Amino acid sequence: MSVIFLLISLSLLVAGSFLGAFLWAIKDGQFEDDYSPSVRMLYEDKNKPKNNDEK
Amino acid sequence: MIQTAEYKKVTCYHCGDVCRNQENHIGDKSFCCNGCKTVFEILNDHALCDYYALETHPGQRIGNDKVNEYSFLEEPSIADQLLNFQEGNTCGVTFFIPSIHCSSCIWLLEHLSKIQPGIIRSSIVFQTKQLDLQFDKEKVSLAQIASLLERLGYRPEITLEGKPINRQSIHKALLYKIGIAGFGFGNIMLLSIPEYVSFFGDFNGDFKVFFAYLSLLLSLPVFFYSASDYFRSAWNAIKNRMITIDLPIALGLIASFTQSIIEILSGTGMGYLDSLTGLIFFLLIGKWYQQKTYASISFQRDYKSYFPLAATVIKEDKETFVALKDLAPGDILLIRNQDVIPADSMVEKGNANIDYSFVTGESKLSVKKPGDRLYAGGRQSGESVQVRVLKKVSESYLTQLWNTDRSGKTAASGFVQFTNTVALYFTIAVLLLSIGTYSYWYIMDASRALHAAVSVLIIFCPCTLALAIPFCFGNAMNILSKNGFYLKNTATIEKLTDIDTVVFDKTGTITCAGISDVYLTGSLTSTEEQYVKSLAVHSSHPLSRLLVQHLTHHQALAVTSYKEIVAQGISGNVEGHAIKMGSLIFTGMQPDDNSQKETEVYVSIDGQIRGRFTFKNIYREGIPDMLRMLHRNYYMHLLSGDTEADKELMLHYFSPAYIHFRQSPADKLHYMEQLETTHHSLMVGDGLNDAGALLASTCGIAISDSSANFSPACDAILEADQLYRLPDFIAYSKACVKTVRWSIIISLFYNVIGLGFACTGVLKPLTAAVLMPVSSVSIVLFVTLISNLLARKYKLKN
Numbered sequence: 140m141s142v143i144f145l146l147i148s149l150s151l152l153v154a155g156s157f158l159g160a161f162l163w164a165i166k167d168g169q170f171e172d173d174y175s176p177s178v179r180m181l182y183e184d185k186n187k188p189k190n191n192d193e194k
Numbered sequence: 195m196i197q198t199a200e201y202k203k204v205t206c207y208h209c210g211d212v213c214r215n216q217e218n219h220i221g222d223k224s225f226c227c228n229g230c231k232t233v234f235e236i237l238n239d240h241a242l243c244d245y246y247a248l249e250t251h252p253g254q255r256i257g258n259d260k261v262n263e264y265s266f267l268e269e270p271s272i273a274d275q276l277l278n279f280q281e282g283n284t285c286g287v288t289f290f291i292p293s294i295h296c297s298s299c300i301w302l303l304e305h306l307s308k309i310q311p312g313i314i315r316s317s318i319v320f321q322t323k324q325l326d327l328q329f330d331k332e333k334v335s336l337a338q339i340a341s342l343l344e345r346l347g348y349r350p351e352i353t354l355e356g357k358p359i360n361r362q363s364i365h366k367a368l369l370y371k372i373g374i375a376g377f378g379f380g381n382i383m384l385l386s387i388p389e390y391v392s393f394f395g396d397f398n399g400d401f402k403v404f405f406a407y408l409s410l411l412l413s414l415p416v417f418f419y420s421a422s423d424y425f426r427s428a429w430n431a432i433k434n435r436m437i438t439i440d441l442p443i444a445l446g447l448i449a450s451f452t453q454s455i456i457e458i459l460s461g462t463g464m465g466y467l468d469s470l471t472g473l474i475f476f477l478l479i480g481k482w483y484q485q486k487t488y489a490s491i492s493f494q495r496d497y498k499s500y501f502p503l504a505a506t507v508i509k510e511d512k513e514t515f516v517a518l519k520d521l522a523p524g525d526i527l528l529i530r531n532q533d534v535i536p537a538d539s540m541v542e543k544g545n546a547n548i549d550y551s552f553v554t555g556e557s558k559l560s561v562k563k564p565g566d567r568l569y570a571g572g573r574q575s576g577e578s579v580q581v582r583v584l585k586k587v588s589e590s591y592l593t594q595l596w597n598t599d600r601s602g603k604t605a606a607s608g609f610v611q612f613t614n615t616v617a618l619y620f621t622i623a624v625l626l627l628s629i630g631t632y633s634y635w636y637i638m639d640a641s642r643a644l645h646a647a648v649s650v651l652i653i654f655c656p657c658t659l660a661l662a663i664p665f666c667f668g669n670a671m672n673i674l675s676k677n678g679f680y681l682k683n684t685a686t687i688e689k690l691t692d693i694d695t696v697v698f699d700k701t702g703t704i705t706c707a708g709i710s711d712v713y714l715t716g717s718l719t720s721t722e723e724q725y726v727k728s729l730a731v732h733s734s735h736p737l738s739r740l741l742v743q744h745l746t747h748h749q750a751l752a753v754t755s756y757k758e759i760v761a762q763g764i765s766g767n768v769e770g771h772a773i774k775m776g777s778l779i780f781t782g783m784q785p786d787d788n789s790q791k792e793t794e795v796y797v798s799i800d801g802q803i804r805g806r807f808t809f810k811n812i813y814r815e816g817i818p819d820m821l822r823m824l825h826r827n828y829y830m831h832l833l834s835g836d837t838e839a840d841k842e843l844m845l846h847y848f849s850p851a852y853i854h855f856r857q858s859p860a861d862k863l864h865y866m867e868q869l870e871t872t873h874h875s876l877m878v879g880d881g882l883n884d885a886g887a888l889l890a891s892t893c894g895i896a897i898s899d900s901s902a903n904f905s906p907a908c909d910a911i912l913e914a915d916q917l918y919r920l921p922d923f924i925a926y927s928k929a930c931v932k933t934v935r936w937s938i939i940i941s942l943f944y945n946v947i948g949l950g951f952a953c954t955g956v957l958k959p960l961t962a963a964v965l966m967p968v969s970s971v972s973i974v975l976f977v978t979l980i981s982n983l984l985a986r987k988y989k990l991k992n
Binding site: 141143144147151154155158161162165166170171172173174175178179181182183 | 244248297300301304317318319320321365366369370373374377381385400401404408
């Protein structure tokens with residue numbers, strides 16, 4: 140059961156990296172605008188030529 | 195059988211407004227005006243018609259109004275005030291564009307580079323309605339970009355305020371804190387589970403110690419960073435000898451933390467770290483919810499947001515642009531039609547028709563001749579005039595007035611936030627109980643005394659109050675904003691319930707600004723009305739425009755020998771008839787002795803006066819009923835900068851003693867200051883002339899016709915067409931405050947239970963960990979549910 144020490148420490152490290160990613164996202168302004176990205180996704184770029192023959 | 199003609203409404207392809215005539219169309223698409231048609235042409239030429247694919251009728255009505263001149267941005271000293279940076283040829287700028295409202299707007303504005311290749315990239319922050327642009331200054335200038343935006347219907351708001359303020363920075367710190375608190379809370383809770391289920395068998399000493407120290411480690415950033423705002427605020431409160439709600443909270447937090455450290459370091463227990471971090475987490479969420487405000491509305495606007503950035507100065511017969519702050523006495527300014535006069539000045543050349551309605555509340559235009567004095571803030575209507583600056587912009591009579599008010603009182607005296615009152619009683623109660631418990635146990639069994647006393651501090655927490663207010667009032671603010679009533683902060687809700695008097699401004703607040711009812715005394719045939727309209731179309735005078743609007747169903751005919759004599763009238767020939775419109779003298783009669791109280795335009799055809807048009811103020815819809823409803827519960831006052839023309843009408847709703855006309859902005863301010871010594875008042879106004887009065891009142895509401903317009907500093911902004919619902923809004927706020935009072939009673943219930951455990955000295959961590967979330971969550975659910983139900987009761991949109 141003493142492996143618990145190792146397991147908990149490792150899981151805290153993983154969780155900590157997620158926290159780090161969250162704080163990084165805040166710093167980079169991820170949460171500043173929650174409406175525009177949903178619209179930006181839907182842009183269609185009509186200028187791209189079809190690349191079907193180039194594979 | 196009566197045959198009814200079928201009337202098919204044609205709507206504009208661009209903006210969706212009804213097309214009044216068939217003049218503007220391309221192929222099978224109709225447009226309501228030339229402006230909309232132009233935007234469509236621009237988009238079509240650049241293959242950007244996806245603009246219309248994302249939403250139907252996404253455009254804004256551009257109309258035939260005056261197009262702003264942006265040439266002043268060509269001047270480097272002025273442009274530099276707006277630019278964010280300049281590196282080589284690349285420049286960055288941020289514009290505030292209030293007309294951004296939908297996904298099509300985002301789409302178009304982010305594809306600007308297709309219309310104007312000089313723009314490198316553009317991106318929108320939707321919440322704050324800001325457009326960030328990077329452009330190559332060799333290829334395109336700032337002025338050209340601003341013109342392009344204007345032509346597309348997205349007029350950038352460029353005022354003396356300068357760069358749009360970035361409102362986001364407050365949120366980031368709070369989000370960091372919430373993230374860290376949530377992380378700590380979740381993990382500590384997991385680590386505490388073995389302690390909770392210890393009745394399955396005592397868990398081993400090693401683990402216990404490990405988990406305990408790990409929890410302690412995790413709680414450190416939560417306590418010292420995430421909770422730091424509460425400690426800072428509590429410390430400030432102590433320094434200022436006030437009691438706010440943060441004081442008992444900070445007390446409870448410190449007590450929990452200290453007790454937990456002692457227990458863990460001495461090995462006697464696990465401490466209360468899970469409830470501590472959980473509490474901090476929930477409190478911060480409450481704070482975040484409360485702070486979600488309207489990033490594109492500002493409640494702090496002063497005169498700077500009303501004035502333009504630059505003015506046209508005439509030096510040696512040449513026109514140059516000078517930034518407003520650089521204007522000096524003696525400069526000659528060119529003021530065009532619809533321009534705001536930026537500084538106190540004297541008319542040099544031309545005839546000025548000044549609209550002071552926003553600034554002093556007078557609804558009639560002031561006619562000023564050369565040599566007359568003009569005040570800053572008025573708007574010219576008619577031909578261009580030249581004026582000589584008398585005082586610098588910041589020293590003009592009216593800006594002095596607004597500036598002095600701000601430095602003075604910030605809140606009306608006598609208003610104490612309800613939470614602070616409760617906090618006072620709470621702190622006293624908790625301290626007494628704690629001391630009492632300590633003394634009791636000291637006598638009975640001294641070893642448990644300290645633990646019991648500290649447990650009282652931990653459990654008897656006003657956290658439910660600290661959660662009920664942000665969630666209840668935050669929800670209420672949300673609902674109210676969906677109904678067109680934007681509050682500055684949650685304190686405004688309490689202010690609304692604290693008032694006993696309502697003071698109204700007249701011009702622009704209870705009357706509609708810019709439009710009037712037109713009555714004809716006398717008789718004109720339909721053809722004659724057509725003549726009138728044909729003549730009026732050529733004049734830019736506001737009364738002429740109103741006449742054109744009034745006679746919209748007539749087709750304008752050709753006019754010959756058109757002449758406009760400023761401040762007198764207009765004349766011309768239509769189909770062989772000589773038409774004259776204007777003042778009594780102009781149309782050929784002698785005025786009698788009665789001073790003219792109302793705005794009138796006389797019409798003479800072929801030398802004979804046929805009638806007169808009278809322009810009366812239009813009152814907003816629903817106002818009479820609203821005033822009547824308010825009259826039942828509040829003292830009603832009317833402060834107007836206008837003349838007594840409508841006095842009889844107003845007597846129905848306001849007591850005669852409380853109606854005052856011809857109030858200057860200074861008069862209004864003094865009146866409100868006087869009133870506030872004996873009453874708590876709600877002031878409803880719209881223009882700069884109310885700015886001082888709004889600040890002096892307990893609660894100031896600014897009426898706004900559209901988000902693009904300026905509104906003075908206030909506690910709340912109310913959309914003009916929602917004014918008639920003010921009684922409902924006030925009633926809703928009162929109901930929400932009552933809800934919060936009830937939630938205090940419910941929280942007391944939890945506190946009593948908790949106290950039971952604490953005073954008897956058996957407050958286990960598990961008990962605290964259960965009691966706190968349960969009470970918090972149930973209170974939050976309760977207030978949210980009730981405030982939503984109340985919204986339905988008062989017929990508010992949710």
